[in-house]
Structures are given as structure tokens and as C-alpha cells.
Amino acid sequence: MRPKHNITVAIEPSLLKRARAVAARRGRSVSALLADELRQLVAADAGYAAARKRALALLAAPLALGGSPLNRETLHERRRLR
Structure with missing residues (x-):
């Protein structure tokens, strides 16, 4: 049995x-x-902290949508306007 502390x-x-x-x-x-x-409160808080950490890691990682990355020239090409 773990030691316990009294609180008021x-x-x-x-x-x-x-x-x-x-x-x-x-x-x-x-x-x-x-x-x-109190155990439930602490567990819920720990779960929230872990979920927040995972979500922030996902936001920090680049999003792989497939295909090759476009360079600046390709992105700003305006052939249709010429």
C-alpha cells in the first residue's frame, strides 16, 4: 500500500x-x-496533454500530398496571360 497524505x-x-x-x-x-x-482528473489532464503533443507534432510535420514539389518559377508561371 502506498503512503497517503492527509489534506484539508x-x-x-x-x-x-x-x-x-x-x-x-x-x-x-x-x-x-x-x-x-482526483485520479480521474489527473488522468484526463495527462490524456489531454498527450493528445495536444501528438497534434502539435502532426502540425509541425510537412503534409505529404504526393507528387513532386513545385519550384517558384512553375508556381508563378503566367503563360495564359501572355
């Missing part, structure tokens, strides 16, 4: 009462409910 959380009495009721229905403690929620 200030919440409204009515919220604590409702949280205790939820915990009792689930057969858990309020502390366990909060720990579960």
Missing part, C-alpha cells in the same frame, strides 16, 4: 452532507470518493 478541504456543510450520502450509497468514504475523482 473547505466545503459547504450542505455539500458535505450530500457527499456523505453518496459515499454511503456506494459503500465508500468521502475521502475515497475525492481520491477517485
Whole structure:
């Protein structure tokens, strides 16, 4: 079992009462409910960070559309206007 740290959380009495009721229905403690929620929050944040990193890497990579790259002269050729 990993060591745990105690924290102090200030919440409204009515919220604590409702949280205790939820915990009792689930057969858990309020502390366990909060720990579960924090784990989910941290996991979601880590998932977001990983997805953001992948997306930025895709944006930084050149987009391969096939074919050969065009040079400046070809891009600015105006034969049709002459």
C-alpha cells in the first residue's frame, strides 16, 4: 500500500452532507470518493496533454500530398496571360 497524505478541504456543510450520502450509497468514504475523482482528473489532464503533443507534432510535420514539389518559377508561371 502506498503512503497517503492527509489534506484539508473547505466545503459547504450542505455539500458535505450530500457527499456523505453518496459515499454511503456506494459503500465508500468521502475521502475515497475525492481520491477517485482526483485520479480521474489527473488522468484526463495527462490524456489531454498527450493528445495536444501528438497534434502539435502532426502540425509541425510537412503534409505529404504526393507528387513532386513545385519550384517558384512553375508556381508563378503566367503563360495564359501572355
